[in-house]
Amino acid sequence: MFRKLASFEEAKKIIEQNFPPKPVGVEQVPLSEAHGRTLAKDMVATTDVPPFNRSTVDGYAVKASDTFGAEEDQPTTLRLCGQVAVGEYPRVIVEVGKAAEIVTGAPLPKGADAVVMMEHTNRRDNTIFVHRPVSQGENVMKAGSDIQKGQTVLQAGQRLSPKHIGVLAALGLTEVKVYGQPRVAVVSTGEEIVEPGKPLPPGKIYDINAPTLSAAVLECGGKPINLGIVPDEKDQLKSALGGALNMADVVITSGGVSVGPRDLLPLVLNELGEPGVLFSGVAIKPGKPLTFAVVNGKPVFSLPGHPTSSLLTFHLFVRPILYRMAGKREQATPTLRAVAASKIFPARGRRTFVMVNLTRDKSGRLLASPVPLGLSGAITTLAKAEGFIQIPENQQFIDEGSEVTVHLFEEKSNSVLDRSH
Amino acid sequence: MFRKLASFEEAKKIIEQNFPPKPVGVEQVPLSEAHGRTLAKDMVATTDVPPFNRSTVDGYAVKASDTFGAEEDQPTTLRLCGQVAVGEYPRVIVEVGKAAEIVTGAPLPKGADAVVMMEHTNRRDNTIFVHRPVSQGENVMKAGSDIQKGQTVLQAGQRLSPKHIGVLAALGLTEVKVYGQPRVAVVSTGEEIVEPGKPLPPGKIYDINAPTLSAAVLECGGKPINLGIVPDEKDQLKSALGGALNMADVVITSGGVSVGPRDLLPLVLNELGEPGVLFSGVAIKPGKPLTFAVVNGKPVFSLPGHPTSSLLTFHLFVRPILYRMAGKREQATPTLRAVAASKIFPARGRRTFVMVNLTRDKSGRLLASPVPLGLSGAITTLAKAEGFIQIPENQQFIDEGSEVTVHLFEEKSNSVLDRSH
Numbered sequence: 117m118f119r120k121l122a123s124f125e126e127a128k129k130i131i132e133q134n135f136p137p138k139p140v141g142v143e144q145v146p147l148s149e150a151h152g153r154t155l156a157k158d159m160v161a162t163t164d165v166p167p168f169n170r171s172t173v174d175g176y177a178v179k180a181s182d183t184f185g186a187e188e189d190q191p192t193t194l195r196l197c198g199q200v201a202v203g204e205y206p207r208v209i210v211e212v213g214k215a216a217e218i219v220t221g222a223p224l225p226k227g228a229d230a231v232v233m234m235e236h237t238n239r240r241d242n243t244i245f246v247h248r249p250v251s252q253g254e255n256v257m258k259a260g261s262d263i264q265k266g267q268t269v270l271q272a273g274q275r276l277s278p279k280h281i282g283v284l285a286a287l288g289l290t291e292v293k294v295y296g297q298p299r300v301a302v303v304s305t306g307e308e309i310v311e312p313g314k315p316l317p318p319g320k321i322y323d324i325n326a327p328t329l330s331a332a333v334l335e336c337g338g339k340p341i342n343l344g345i346v347p348d349e350k351d352q353l354k355s356a357l358g359g360a361l362n363m364a365d366v367v368i369t370s371g372g373v374s375v376g377p378r379d380l381l382p383l384v385l386n387e388l389g390e391p392g393v394l395f396s397g398v399a400i401k402p403g404k405p406l407t408f409a410v411v412n413g414k415p416v417f418s419l420p421g422h423p424t425s426s427l428l429t430f431h432l433f434v435r436p437i438l439y440r441m442a443g444k445r446e447q448a449t450p451t452l453r454a455v456a457a458s459k460i461f462p463a464r465g466r467r468t469f470v471m472v473n474l475t476r477d478k479s480g481r482l483l484a485s486p487v488p489l490g491l492s493g494a495i496t497t498l499a500k501a502e503g504f505i506q507i508p509e510n511q512q513f514i515d516e517g518s519e520v521t522v523h524l525f526e527e528k529s530n531s532v533l534d535r536s537h
Numbered sequence: 538m539f540r541k542l543a544s545f546e547e548a549k550k551i552i553e554q555n556f557p558p559k560p561v562g563v564e565q566v567p568l569s570e571a572h573g574r575t576l577a578k579d580m581v582a583t584t585d586v587p588p589f590n591r592s593t594v595d596g597y598a599v600k601a602s603d604t605f606g607a608e609e610d611q612p613t614t615l616r617l618c619g620q621v622a623v624g625e626y627p628r629v630i631v632e633v634g635k636a637a638e639i640v641t642g643a644p645l646p647k648g649a650d651a652v653v654m655m656e657h658t659n660r661r662d663n664t665i666f667v668h669r670p671v672s673q674g675e676n677v678m679k680a681g682s683d684i685q686k687g688q689t690v691l692q693a694g695q696r697l698s699p700k701h702i703g704v705l706a707a708l709g710l711t712e713v714k715v716y717g718q719p720r721v722a723v724v725s726t727g728e729e730i731v732e733p734g735k736p737l738p739p740g741k742i743y744d745i746n747a748p749t750l751s752a753a754v755l756e757c758g759g760k761p762i763n764l765g766i767v768p769d770e771k772d773q774l775k776s777a778l779g780g781a782l783n784m785a786d787v788v789i790t791s792g793g794v795s796v797g798p799r800d801l802l803p804l805v806l807n808e809l810g811e812p813g814v815l816f817s818g819v820a821i822k823p824g825k826p827l828t829f830a831v832v833n834g835k836p837v838f839s840l841p842g843h844p845t846s847s848l849l850t851f852h853l854f855v856r857p858i859l860y861r862m863a864g865k866r867e868q869a870t871p872t873l874r875a876v877a878a879s880k881i882f883p884a885r886g887r888r889t890f891v892m893v894n895l896t897r898d899k900s901g902r903l904l905a906s907p908v909p910l911g912l913s914g915a916i917t918t919l920a921k922a923e924g925f926i927q928i929p930e931n932q933q934f935i936d937e938g939s940e941v942t943v944h945l946f947e948e949k950s951n952s953v954l955d956r957s958h
Binding site: 151163165167168206223269270278285286288289290306313314316317318320322323327329332335340421427495498525 | 569572573586587625626642643644678683690700701703704706708728734738744746747749751755842916919922
């Protein structure tokens, strides 16, 4: 166990080395529930799409060679040999000198290799006058031209959006294998916190972290198991965390890891299994008390109690792990470039994360303005922040007007970002 | 009913005038299910957060005036009068010349108005030596400083993300009023289409649109009711659409609106109720066959049968309506600025939408490259596109290298967009 503070990079490395995340499993879901899930295997087409040559226009199916030389005032003459409707297998065969009426989407009949558009023809009884030549394959969508049998149409790790569901439907599928959702137990600790909905005795405050972190788990594609508040008492903590480790793939606690006589968490985690606590404290601001343990193969992230620190450390350390356990290949936190709206100073010797919100200046540049952290227990600070920027340990400040990378808290589009047209 | 093609702007106006969308309703959901939903009323704080003055450090609660003049080598001396733990209402009262030991997060005892940090003190038995003065309120988070009773903390229309759920939890809430999800019936028509999962007879293809549009409805915050395929036969169509109008707030059909003898949809829609079809055909490419009706107060969008046209017209016309029916105030389609990777020509006299995908050039500029539309039945075209650009009716072309606004199909972050650091 680390006695001194781990650096940000050390903390990341220790997590990666002791818990290299793997997808938690694969499940089969109906297409109607696949939206937003992550494809668990490469999808190889088992059929051609379309499965047959289709006409892309209303007109006449012909042999292209029969139309060669046709001109506006010197039409080629063909004889009508039948009709082809959509959704039917055509029985008619188009022989030399013949033409079959066909509508958009209908299968090309045997013998034909092109379609003349209706507007380039005239008809008198069963005689068709073709005023323009067509080349082989003209106005025909070839079998397999959209998707070819054997072709890999979607790759494992793809987040399934409506258009991907369309591709699966085109292959006739009704179910699809997607990665499972990691189960994440969420535990709050602290003598001063009370579950929302209960009466608030004097000296207590409502627990913000369990509901917030549960929603954050959902947003990462995980399944939160909100275990509520566990008192800062050794036996209760041990039994609650033991239970959490049994039922979940990952355990997140918040609170109870600051310096203080009641900080039992590291102690309890070490008793619960090997290797136990791997670092306790990281040289970051905010979020310094962050503690990480692996207990019998399962990771435990003990986040600080302050809501801002807690959600920030979740974003920095837990979210990327959950993404990989959910099989997602996207980057866990979307980023964008902006310009610092003011000079920003970091905490000395620690990697500093500064909450920012985003506005546009008159010229359309995206400005990142620090949200005053105020007192770090504030939830409203967090609610105002759209993301954060980081300042490396050795950097003295970020100058006003310099380019910064903003890590966004939310994946959803932001109204300011949209104002680009 | 419009006999000629409506322009894009006319079509938008007709929809807005005949169906000005309103939120479909309000429902109360537990906080654990509120993530991603849209807040239906302004949230006004019913209590102060925190509800009492809290210490933000470990140290001693004092009267600030007692510490004035304290210096490193000339400490002020105070007498210990008790201890304050977190989560307890302090019984001790700090009088002149006294100090109470206090930990981070604990309520400030009566009489005290500041906290001296532990590291700025020494202690011998019950005597506390204070080596630095504190000012009134120092190291204290005031009652109501995070959220003040009566303050509006969140506004109706806010999409609820983890941090907003944190704000609601801070107020002790366990449930929240969110806007209801519009129910959207999705119907596919066409003689040639077969539901995925069923055997595919010769001449038929699988229905792509019902699964794709159902997923698109989900993505907009709606509740899809996938009614599958209805044959292009008048009585069946009428009974299916009548049923759809009864059970849903919005009806979407696809297919069956191209020019052709079987295009019964407008006919049936006019028979089902007033005012019926309001336009049939829009001067856009792709998507020209788009038809819009209002039947007894409910909107019916009849989208073209080709998957690309169908999803594009959904994005252009249906998505913004569903957003407003779901109470969302965000822009329905996120946009970003990019540079055209090649010269792009529109269709003459129609507003043209060109599918594009996004890459970055060496200098980091975002490039929008047209996805060859190929034959418009292709689903793979759509799967490759990340968004679309539009070219106004009167514009001759978009030049290579000129700035364009890309409307994104997906709300989720895109790996190319992320590559900004």
